[in-house]
Amino acid sequence: MGAQVSTMTDADGRYTLAGLSPGTDYRVCFDPYFRTTGGSAEALGYLPECYENESSWDTSTPVTVALGGNRANTNAALAAAGAISGTVTDAGGVHDGLESVLVRVHSVTTGTYGLAYTEADGTYAVEGLLAGSDYEVCFDTAQARGGSSDGYAGQCLDSVSVTLGQAEPGVDAALVGMP
Numbered sequence: 001m002g003a004q005v006s007t008m009t010d011a012d013g014r015y016t017l018a019g020l021s022p023g024t025d026y027r028v029c030f031d032p033y034f035r036t037t038g039g040s041a042e043a044l045g046y047l048p049e050c051y052e053n054e055s056s057w058d059t060s061t062p063v064t065v066a067l068g069g070n071r072a073n074t075n076a077a078l079a080a081a082g083a084i085s086g087t088v089t090d091a092g093g094v095h096d097g098l099e100s101v102l103v104r105v106h107s108v109t110t111g112t113y114g115l116a117y118t119e120a121d122g123t124y125a126v127e128g129l130l131a132g133s134d135y136e137v138c139f140d141t142a143q144a145r146g147g148s149s150d151g152y153a154g155q156c157l158d159s160v161s162v163t164l165g166q167a168e169p170g171v172d173a174a175l176v177g178m179p
Contacts, residue, residue, distance in 0.1 A: 025062045028060065030048060079165075086169065088174075089147075090147030090149065091175055097118070099144070100144055101143070104138045133159065136156055153175060
């Protein structure tokens with residue numbers, strides 16, 4: 001594998017990679033992992049894609065770059081991913097939302113994972129997920145703030161489903177305070 005170069009798209013989704021050496025085996029992949037904004041699926045995230053609608057670097061269509069040339073129309077139309085969202089609260093007292101709870105999401109089948117921290121009101125959203133029915137959603141309370149306790153027991157939920165193009169809301173947790 002040769003050297004890798006990267007760039008970011010502009011607000012209109014355009015990009016340019018200048019100064020490439022001539023070659024016939026360039027691979028072009030679009031990774032929305034780094035803060036994708038805009039588009040109809042912004043709240044869900046987008047799935048990565050390689051040129052010619054391929055799903056991985058290994059299967060992507062090689063692109064030729066000619067000396068002094070400009071390879072135009074090496075584009076992609078990214079598909080909407082799925083998302084999981086919910087609220088994490090204190091199980092005791094007035095059920096206050098808990099801030100700074102780390103929410104870890106993982107699917108063994110798809111190999112997909114995601115992370116988010118809860119907001120001040122306890123809400124969270126993990127975007128950019130592949131479709132699957134075996135997501136485990138775990139709530140790590142090491143940095144939790146708010147509520148009526150000085151500490152909380154962590155919790156995991158199994159078999160949460162994700163559908164592409166949809167958010168799975170209501171994946172909530174009421175965490176028990178520790179003495």
